[in-house]
Amino acid sequence: MAIVKNDSVIENEWVTLDDESSIPESGTNVLVSLGRFKAERDSLIARNGGLGVLLVPGDAPEDLAEDIDRFSLIAVKFPAYTDGRGYSYGRVLRERYGYAGEMRAVGDVLRDQILYMHRCGFDAYELSDDDETALEKVRAALRDMTVYYQPTGDGRATAGSLRDRRRAVLDDATS
Amino acid sequence: MYRYDDFDRQLLAERTAQFRDQVARRISGELTEDQFKPLRLMNGVYLQLHAYMLRVAVPYGTMNGEQMRKLGYIARTYDKGYGHFTTRQNIQYNWPKLNEIPDALADLATVEMHAIQTSGNCIRNTTTDQYAGAAADEIEDPRPYCELIRQWSTFHPEFTYLPRKFKIAVTGSPNDRAAVRVHDIGLRMHKNDAGETGFEVIVGGGLGRTPFVGKTVRDFIGKNDLFSYLEAILRVYNRFGRRDNKYKARIKILVHEVGVDEIRRLVEEEWSKIRDGSLRVSDDEIAQYIAQFAPPAFEELQANDPEFERRKQAHPDFAAWVRSNVIAHKQPGYAIANISLKPIGGIPGDATADQMELVGDLADQYSFGDVRVTHEQNLVLPHVKKADLFALWAELNSALLATANLGFVTDIIACPGLDYCALATARSIPLSQRISERFGDLERQYDIGELKIKISGCINACGHHHVGHIGILGLDKRGKEFYQITLGGDASQDASIGKIAGAGFSEAEVVDAIEALITRYIDIRTVGERFIDTYRRVGMDPFKEVLYGDR
Numbered sequence: 001m002a003i004v005k006n007d008s009v010i011e012n013e014w015v016t017l018d019d020e021s022s023i024p025e026s027g028t029n030v031l032v033s034l035g036r037f038k039a040e041r042d043s044l045i046a047r048n049g050g051l052g053v054l055l056v057p058g059d060a061p062e063d064l065a066e067d068i069d070r071f072s073l074i075a076v077k078f079p080a081y082t083d084g085r086g087y088s089y090g091r092v093l094r095e096r097y098g099y100a101g102e103m104r105a106v107g108d109v110l111r112d113q114i115l116y117m118h119r120c121g122f123d124a125y126e127l128s129d130d131d132e133t134a135l136e137k138v139r140a141a142l143r144d145m146t147v148y149y150q151p152t153g154d155g156r157a158t159a160g161s162l163r164d165r166r167r168a169v170l171d172d173a174t175s
Numbered sequence: 176m177y178r179y180d181d182f183d184r185q186l187l188a189e190r191t192a193q194f195r196d197q198v199a200r201r202i203s204g205e206l207t208e209d210q211f212k213p214l215r216l217m218n219g220v221y222l223q224l225h226a227y228m229l230r231v232a233v234p235y236g237t238m239n240g241e242q243m244r245k246l247g248y249i250a251r252t253y254d255k256g257y258g259h260f261t262t263r264q265n266i267q268y269n270w271p272k273l274n275e276i277p278d279a280l281a282d283l284a285t286v287e288m289h290a291i292q293t294s295g296n297c298i299r300n301t302t303t304d305q306y307a308g309a310a311a312d313e314i315e316d317p318r319p320y321c322e323l324i325r326q327w328s329t330f331h332p333e334f335t336y337l338p339r340k341f342k343i344a345v346t347g348s349p350n351d352r353a354a355v356r357v358h359d360i361g362l363r364m365h366k367n368d369a370g371e372t373g374f375e376v377i378v379g380g381g382l383g384r385t386p387f388v389g390k391t392v393r394d395f396i397g398k399n400d401l402f403s404y405l406e407a408i409l410r411v412y413n414r415f416g417r418r419d420n421k422y423k424a425r426i427k428i429l430v431h432e433v434g435v436d437e438i439r440r441l442v443e444e445e446w447s448k449i450r451d452g453s454l455r456v457s458d459d460e461i462a463q464y465i466a467q468f469a470p471p472a473f474e475e476l477q478a479n480d481p482e483f484e485r486r487k488q489a490h491p492d493f494a495a496w497v498r499s500n501v502i503a504h505k506q507p508g509y510a511i512a513n514i515s516l517k518p519i520g521g522i523p524g525d526a527t528a529d530q531m532e533l534v535g536d537l538a539d540q541y542s543f544g545d546v547r548v549t550h551e552q553n554l555v556l557p558h559v560k561k562a563d564l565f566a567l568w569a570e571l572n573s574a575l576l577a578t579a580n581l582g583f584v585t586d587i588i589a590c591p592g593l594d595y596c597a598l599a600t601a602r603s604i605p606l607s608q609r610i611s612e613r614f615g616d617l618e619r620q621y622d623i624g625e626l627k628i629k630i631s632g633c634i635n636a637c638g639h640h641h642v643g644h645i646g647i648l649g650l651d652k653r654g655k656e657f658y659q660i661t662l663g664g665d666a667s668q669d670a671s672i673g674k675i676a677g678a679g680f681s682e683a684e685v686v687d688a689i690e691a692l693i694t695r696y697i698d699i700r701t702v703g704e705r706f707i708d709t710y711r712r713v714g715m716d717p718f719k720e721v722l723y724g725d726r
Binding site: 057081082083084085087088091095096110112113115116117118119120144145146147148149150151152159160162163164 | 180182183185186189190193197210213214296326327329330331332333334335336337410413414418448452453454460
């Protein structure tokens with residue numbers, strides 16, 4: 001198991017809590033389910049230490065909107081690579097609610113889906129590989145393509161926007 | 176026609192390299208067949224009964240002559256010398272070798288073709304009216320919007336792992352030749368009260384095991400807003416479509432289960448949040464795409480060509496072909512020529528390498544280099560001078576491509592069936608051949624009139640049997656093929672799903688059953704009534720009677 005973020009392998013500094021275990025004292029970063037966050041919101045945001053939420057398919061990212069700046073990790077579960085709901089959650093969180101913290105893809109995270117995840121706002125990937133393999137896979141995946149047709153919140157220029165820019169330059173040159 | 180620019184070419188080159196690497200990883204054993212499956216499926220490579228199958232995209236069914244010739248080259252080089260045009264306006268090759276597929280794709284890329292998203296649970300090839308840009312009844316050419324949809328949907332990062340496949344069809348004409356009411360999203364161009372052209376948005380149509388005619392979620396969406404609206408629908412579907420059961424995962428089931436009003440509410444709510452975002456397409460950008468599909472340099476001609484009329488008088492076979500396969504063009508002196516891929520007793524949609532190369536040449540010579548694939552598995556040369564029709568016909572005739580049966584009883588849609596397909600429960604092709612032979616006589620076909628027979632070899636309905644005037648569904652009953660007949664289906668603007676007539680027929684009985692239905696129709700029709708019209712007037716009973724008697 002390795003987590004890749006910003007072109008390097010990072011340590012997992014988060015404790016994943018199930019819904020029954022007690023919340024550790026301050027200082028520890030905790031990752032809780034959406035249900036637990038909703039049930040214990042006030043105490044969770046009052047404590048010292050990082051707060052993260054794990055979204056699973058079927059959860060509503062809208063439930064995080066009011067508190068979006070309180071999270072420093074949102075993990076999104078892909079129980080199987082074929083379950084693509086997490087892609088929509090990523091875009092809604094980044095593009096609609098302006099989430100700026102770490103967004104981590106967890107679960108069945110495979111090399112050939114990482115570029116799509118990145119385009120949907122993910123910046124960290126938990127792979128079931130050793131460190132070196134995981135880093136290599138993420139790097140290779142992000143290199144697969146350089147041309148993109150759709151605008152998303154990832155900041156990549158689309159083919160359409162590059163065409164517009166080129167046309168403007170040409171217009172300038174001929175006017 | 177749209178031509179790739181450097182961005183499109185770069186993207187395709189990268190995709191071709193990416194898939195070559197994926198195939199190499201499979202062949203080396205780094206990827207198991209299970210791990211490779213989703214990757215090959217994203218690129219149109221299926222594992223069928225006997226071999227891999229490669230499905231090549233023909234975006235909105237439009238090609239130039241060079242592309243058509245390349246399809247012939249692929250058939251000759253990597254397959255057994257033929258290919259099969261499908262109801263998705265695509266082409267399938269049934270015998271490629273896995274290790275050669277990357278080379279075939281590299282060859283296709285030289286003419287701006289590919290197999291991107293011809294399978295998988297993603298947005299598939301967008302289909303449209305095969306007569307786009309030529310039809311006399313068109314409100315506006317739908318292809319610029321199809322091309323914009325192609326780009327928007329290609330490797331869409333959010334919508335590549337949808338609950339199930341997703342098909343979009345567009346019609347620019349009130350006479351719907353694109354079957355938009357039986358697609359996941361159907362877009363019908365029309366004008367609003369202000370005189371602006373936009374789209375009616377129809378959602379949740381489809382065939383398969385649970386057929387539905389789609390429902391309108393919005394009467395009118397303007398062109399600038401089309402893409403944000405599509406994105407809103409896809410996001411609602413991606414989030415809320417069922418994923419617990421493959422057979423209930425299409426958007427039609429979601430629409431059916433939660434109701435079109437709730438779907439509309441969800442879509443409109445989502446759209447309200449993204450409508451002013453970066454998917455809004457400017458008038459300028461639309462104008463650039465419309466310019467890409469500007470009409471070819473038509474000559475100013477008289478509507479009628481005297482030589483053409485003389486040829487028809489002198490050559491009854493030519494006259495018959497003109498009557499059945501040639502339709503009106505919006506430009507005076509021009510015509511739309513349909514090339515039937517349904518020779519009597521032949522395999523629907525199949526074309527040989529030689530035929531494909533010839534059609535590519537004929538497109539260059541007679542149709543401004545424009546050739547189309549139809550969802551009814553035929554080809555079209557959309558812009559032919561009436562004065563050239565005789566020469567065109569003569570060349571087609573010499574290549575067995577001039578069967579004069581468009582829209583008649585032998586113009587059958589059939590899926591590949593048990594001859595190729597791993598999902599099939601019965602054969603489709605041999606049955607379509609036998610029906611074609613039974614009704615092969617052209618005079619008899621013309622007497623019967625327009626009649627659409629559609630055959631599927633299993634419940635997944637790739638042969639569109641639900642919307643056949645006569646639909647035939649092949650099933651397996653204790654190891655024997657039998658065929659269920661449906662009546663009254665229609666894929667046009669008057670879309671309807673056919674009803675099952677009753678118990679199925681054995682392979683030996685089914686052609687007689689079809690003939691009995693047709694004989695009954697001829698007995699009871701009124702003047703000018705097509706089969707479907709008669710069925711709608713009299714209902715199922717008179718037809719059931721000839722099939723089952725007192726049974």
